[in-house]
Amino acid sequence: MAHEVRGVVARGKGAPVSVETIIVPDPGPGEALVKVQACGVCHTDLHYREGGINDEFPFLLGHEAAGVVEAVGEGVTEVAPGDFVVLNWRAVCGQCRACLRGRPWYCFNTHNAKQKMTLADGTELSPALGIGAFVEKTLVAAGQCTKVDPSASPAAVGLLGCGVMAGLGAAINTGAVGRGDSVAVIGCGGVGNAAIAGARLAGAAKIIGVDLDARKLEWAKNLGATDVVNAKDGDPVEAIRALTGGNGADVVIDAVGRPETYKQAFYARDLAGTVVLVGVPTPEMKLELPLLDVFGRGGSLKSSWYGDCLPSRDFPMLVDLYQQGRLDLDAFVSEKIALDDVEKAFEKMHHGDVLRSVVIF
Incomplete structure (x- = not known):
């Protein structure tokens, strides 16, 4: 019927x-x-x-x-x-x-x-x-x-x-954020703030939220960001470096998905650091980077599909953390x-x- x-x-x-x-x-x-x-x-x-x-x-x-x-x-x-x-x-x-x-x-x-x-x-x-x-x-x-x-x-x-899992997984699964790491998240909407929450769960020592909207940066602080950067106030790459001893973050997550923000993520990471793209670009977008910089900086450039999640593994675990008051x-x-x-x-x-x-x- x-x-x-x-x-x-x-x-x-x-x-x-x-x-x-x-x-x-x-x-x-x-x-x-x-x-x-x-x-x-x-x-x-x-x-x-x-x-x-x-x-x-x-x-x-x-x-x-x-x-x-x-x-x-x-x-x-x-x-x-x-x-x-x-x-x-x-x-x-x-x-x-x-x-x-x-x-x-x-x-x-x-x-x-x-x-x-x-x-x-x-x-x-x-x-x-x-x-x-x-x-x-x-x-x-x-x-x-x-x-x-x-x-x-x-x-x-x-x-x-969808969105919350994408952000949590970008930090925990794709970015493999670990205890004591420094993490920067560019774009503090739903996915970006979920990445911040994921970095906090993983034990990151410094979590930097970057956005143009002061409201979103307040949300980021509430969800675990230790520092926030309003990109209207200056170069976010320099701000992230200043907050990480001049080195850049261990993991930088681009939750916007634009060539401009990806370049910021690329240059805001430490040597041998990781960039995670979880924001979804549109088909016409193109990215140009000096290949020598890609080689010379080392590390990993990753894309995160659905937070690289396995629902049967991740959903029950995350719901349990929610029920415990930890997420x-x-x-x-x-x-x-x-x-x-x-x-x-x-x-x-x-x-x-x-x-x-x-x-x-």
Whole structure:
């Protein structure tokens, strides 16, 4: 039996989103039907709306979500009806070359639901990041459901589904921040501040937040930054060096994803230090660096995909840390909104007014 629910749809490039009737099929083999309880408004959803990812409109937006499994299809063993889960877009296949080499966090063939959710007239929808969670119920591959502590707040832990995990993982997994390290994070929005929280969890001694917005720098201090730099006041590279004994930081995380900020990250790191790119560039952006500087400075230049996370490993651990009071996921929830308020939330995001707006069902 199909389920008729309400969801947020982007019908065309740049057009305001609309709340429409969505038809969700019962789960087939390997699939799960999830009743969504909360879903964060992520910048990636805005990228979809603006046509910045692909042109497979209409999109069913939303992907940073938590909810309860309502039904599962044939062959599903990892979750069962009644399980509280965080949704993820890395349902590892176990068979690709990354998985077979023991690196499933790089899985190149992640699973999504095979059946399509549709509009009432039968038009097939493209779910954002294979999830589509600005909707009362969504259909996903069972592997996209990660079971976590059911007593946790859905609004908070659902954010692990994308942006917060991306930032935490950029510091902990990709950057391998260790005890006593110095870390600089360029861009203190949701992802950047999550990287700051991750560096704090990892035991970094000095954590420097860099941004142009004084409000975001206050958020950074609240989430663990020991120092902040307003890039309006001067060269952030020189400021980071001044705060690290003239050497530069051990790990510099670019959470913006522009050529200018990447160059700042490159030159703000210590010799043999690490640069992590977690901000998402647009297709037309180009980077030019002297190759001798790349060679001469040594170290590592890394990109972080989804915080190089393995949801089955990382989500339960991070939820446990949240429950213990050691990871303040609630601090990322700027406001709780209704499904009809997603378009307004995009505007607030554009102006930098929120870390996350979270739709509550």
